[in-house]
Ligand SMILES: O=C(O)CCC(=O)C(=O)O
């Protein structure tokens with residue numbers, strides 16, 4: 001599940017900034033916790049906040065997760081997809097939250113960030129074959145879009161994103177933060193974390209990113225998006 005806008009519209013009106021104070025508080029709490037953790041590397045701290053942890057998952061855990069993604073992968077969908085059916089061409093799926101292995105990994109991410117587990121959406125796996133990509137988008141929700149009413153009632157705005165690369169990719173597949181000039185190549189087991197909001201609690205356009213096309217090999221990632229409140233209906 002994701003929220004995408006045409007990349008040609010860099011700074012559209014998004015309506016009033018919803019969940020601003022919750023985003024500000026979550027931003028500060030997670031920032032403080034990550035910066036105090038010696039395992040966490042700061043990638044960007046100006047204009048946006050991006051962090052990374054190498055070898056967050058072991059190779060065996062990555063392989064096990066890849067197996068689960070292969071089981072659930074189906075064509076991806078994004079919100080308001082009509083304008084460009086090619087926007088997200090990867091395969092994605094919610095890996096089973098009933099699986100104790102999935103739960104343990106999910107909890108490990110919660111603990112690292114220090115976010116209340118119920119705020120997190122279920123982990124979503126994605127698989128990209130050669131030529132597949134996820135074009136430029138922000139993970140936060142457009143609060144003037146038709147889907148917002150439903151999202152507002154089921155957890156509100158997205159705060160932090162955590163994404164794990166499950167394998168090294170032969171060629172291509174980097175995650176490109178277009179406004180930050182940062183390109184992150186897939187690295188097996190590495191966790192990438194970013195704040196979708198600015199310190200003042202407004203959504204951050206500069207978190208816009210793309211999963212660039214895989215050129216050779218297959219790319220697997222697992223993503224967890226956190227809301228500002230308990231997620232779910
Ligand atoms: O695959 C990537 O590198 C990016 C994925 C992504 O942007 C997302 O899942 O929200």
Ligand SMILES: [Fe+2]
Pocket residue numbers: 137138139209
């Ligand atoms: Fe994304």
